[in-house]
Amino acid sequence: MDGLSARTKRINVLINAIGTMLVYTSFFAGTMLMPTLLKGKLEEQTIFYSMAVHCLTAALTSPVSMFIIKHFGAKISLIVGSICCMLFYISVMFPIPGVVFAAQSVFGFGLALVRPASLNFLVKNSSPSAMGVNSSIHWGVFMSSMIWGNAVVYCLTYGNYYDARTRVTVYGILLGLNMLGTVMYVLLRTPPRTSDTERKPLLDGMKEDLNPVTFGNLIKETFSLVILKQTVWLIPSMLAAGFYFTMYCVEIPTMIGSHIALFGIMVGVGELLGSLVLGRIISAFGYVLVTIMAGCLAIISLLLTCTSLPKNGGDEFTEAPGLAMLMAVALAYGVSDAGNHLALNSIIGRLFDERSEVIFCVLSCVMNLAAMTWYFVYTVVAWETIIVATGLSVFASMLGIFIVVRPK
Numbered sequence: 429m430d431g432l433s434a435r436t437k438r439i440n441v442l443i444n445a446i447g448t449m450l451v452y453t454s455f456f457a458g459t460m461l462m463p464t465l466l467k468g469k470l471e472e473q474t475i476f477y478s479m480a481v482h483c484l485t486a487a488l489t490s491p492v493s494m495f496i497i498k499h500f501g502a503k504i505s506l507i508v509g510s511i512c513c514m515l516f517y518i519s520v521m522f523p524i525p526g527v528v529f530a531a532q533s534v535f536g537f538g539l540a541l542v543r544p545a546s547l548n549f550l551v552k553n554s555s556p557s558a559m560g561v562n563s564s565i566h567w568g569v570f571m572s573s574m575i576w577g578n579a580v581v582y583c584l585t586y587g588n589y590y591d592a593r594t595r596v597t598v599y600g601i602l603l604g605l606n607m608l609g610t611v612m613y614v615l616l617r618t619p620p621r622t623s624d625t626e627r628k629p630l631l632d633g634m635k636e637d638l639n640p641v642t643f644g645n646l647i648k649e650t651f652s653l654v655i656l657k658q659t660v661w662l663i664p665s666m667l668a669a670g671f672y673f674t675m676y677c678v679e680i681p682t683m684i685g686s687h688i689a690l691f692g693i694m695v696g697v698g699e700l701l702g703s704l705v706l707g708r709i710i711s712a713f714g715y716v717l718v719t720i721m722a723g724c725l726a727i728i729s730l731l732l733t734c735t736s737l738p739k740n741g742g743d744e745f746t747e748a749p750g751l752a753m754l755m756a757v758a759l760a761y762g763v764s765d766a767g768n769h770l771a772l773n774s775i776i777g778r779l780f781d782e783r784s785e786v787i788f789c790v791l792s793c794v795m796n797l798a799a800m801t802w803y804f805v806y807t808v809v810a811w812e813t814i815i816v817a818t819g820l821s822v823f824a825s826m827l828g829i830f831i832v833v834r835p836k
Contacts, residue, residue, distance in 0.1 A: 432619045437553040440619070441562045443612055444506075444553075445569035448546045450609030451510050452570060454602035455539065457577030458517060461598065461688065469523045476804075478525075478532045482516075483800035485536030490793035493540040495646050497785045502549035506613040509541030510606060517603040521596045536796070544788035546570075551777040551784045552619050563774045564707020567766060571703065574696025574762070577602070582689035650786050658779055659787065661831045664824035665772050666791050670798025671818045672726065672765055675733070687751065691758045698762015706767045715771045715833045722767025723826040729760035730819050771829055779832075 432440070459479070466475055497505045512534050519531035546566075554562040580601055653659055706718045732753065772791070780787045798821075802814065 432553070432617060436617060437619065438562075440553045440616055441550060441565060442569070443615055444546055444549050445566040447506065447510070447609045447612030447616075448542065448566075448570045449573045449576075450605045450612065451513060451542055451573075453573035453577040453580075454517065454606040454609075455513065456574050456692065457580065458520065458599060458602050462520060466520065466523055466595075470525060470528070474525055478528050480800045480804050481529055482532035482536040482539075483796040485533040486540040486796040487536075487793045487800065489537045489540045490789045490796075491647060491650070493537075493544060493792070494650060494786055494789040496541060497545050497548060497789070498646060501618055502545040502552065502785070503613065503616050503618050505541045505545035506549070506616070507610060509538040509545060510610040510613060512538030512541070513606055514603060517599045517606065521599045540789070540792055540796070543792050544785060547773055547777075547788045547791075548785040549616070550773075554777065556778055559774050559777050560707060560711040560770075563770050563777070564703045564710070567770055567773070568700050568703030568707070571699030571762075571766065572696055574699055575693050576696075577605075578689040578692030578696065582693065646786075649783070650790070653780070653783060653786055654790060658832050659790070661828040662772065662775065662787075663794060664821060664828040665768065666794035667798045668726075668818070668821040668825035669765075669768055669772065669791075670795035671802060671821050672761070672768070673795065674799045674802040675730075675761070675814070675818055687754055690751075691754060694755045694758035695762040695765075698759040698764075699766045700762075701759075702763035702766025703770060706763070706770055710770060710774060715775060715829060718767050718771050719826055719829045722764045722771070723822055725760050725764035725767070726822045727819060729757055729764060730815050730822075732757045732760065734815055768825065775829070775832060 462475060462479070470478075493505070493509075496508070515531045516535035519528045550562060550566050551559070580598070702722075706721065709721075710718050776787050776791070777784055805814070
């Protein structure tokens with residue numbers, strides 16, 4: 429069976445990245461602004477619990493997502509997932525607690541489809557030699573969503589986050605961007621499945637495909653992949669990604685008032701710089717150096733965050749953070765997050781190849797469970813505890829990647 433040309437595959441990678449960027453532009457901006465834009469409409473605890481419901485649904489529906497991706501393909505999964513995300517933005521425009529919780533559930537399922545399907549589509553359009561470059565292109569375009577989403581918010585609000593008309597306008601625009609992302613997914617060209625003679629050798633302990641593709645067989649396949657030592661050592665990186673995302677995307681923005689949009693823009697700049705610079709370092713020097721750099725930056729960003737934390741665990745700052753320090757923290761968060769994801773996504777793609785949709789669904793599940801944990805404990809656990817736990821997960825992530833990529 430003739431495959432797609434290298435040029436078509438590169439175009440696929442770009443269109444996939446742009447579509448995911450548009451969907452996640454809406455997601456990042458909408459999530460970061462939700463605690464502030466709904467202040468006075470819903471209680472803070474209710475808002476964070478609804479976010480936890482979104483993460484819990486995404487985690488619990490991961491097996492269903494795996495089945496849909498495996499059975500119907502990445503393209504159909506991307507389209508269905510992006511459509512499911514749309515209900516969330518409508519529910520925030522006219523917030524009613526029960527409706528918001530229901531919409532967050534559907535939203536969680538949608539993102540449980542979009543993220544692993546997008547990464548799986550990236551793998552299917554990347555040769556082993558092009559995986560590092562294509563990952564950096566995908567991640568850079570994808571995470572520029574932090575820039576565009578928050579730029580839209582900054583231009584529309586000018587610091588006024590409490591007006592109902594502003595809320596409807598912002599989330600209406602975010603809904604439109606999500607729809608545009610769905611259109612981009614429709615334009616993708618699905619590559620043919622890799623033939624048995626073209627497939628890479630299986631990892632030690634990895635079983636052959638379980639046919640036919642049934643839900644039961646898929647659960648068996650997932651279990652056989654999760655217990656592999658390579659997967660076990662990558663799980664700390666998945667947890668760290670979830671903890672870290674929640675720190676910079678939701679929890680820190682609740683502490684910085686009118687600087688939310690600027691913080692998000694600078695995180696996006698860091699993600700873009702990280703993908704451009706660290707992607708080249710992966711291609712030239714491998715994963716270990718990038719993992720060390722990303723881990724060190726993550727620790728620095730967490731230490732810088734401590735300088736802006738309330739000393740008594742309350743809701744107010746003892747000292748207001750300087751804008752320059754806040755932007756430095758955001759930039760460090762962005763660059764380090766890009767490094768961790770570039771290494772993790774590339775390693776998964778190279779190790780698991782045609783099975784990558786399963787592992788990317790596991791990644792989505794673990795990240796969402798980590799984020800859900802932070803949402804639930806946000807109002808009852810001191811910030812210092814969250815910082816320490818996130819830092820420990822970063823160290824565990826570095827150790828796991830070192831063990832997976834070390835020479836045999």
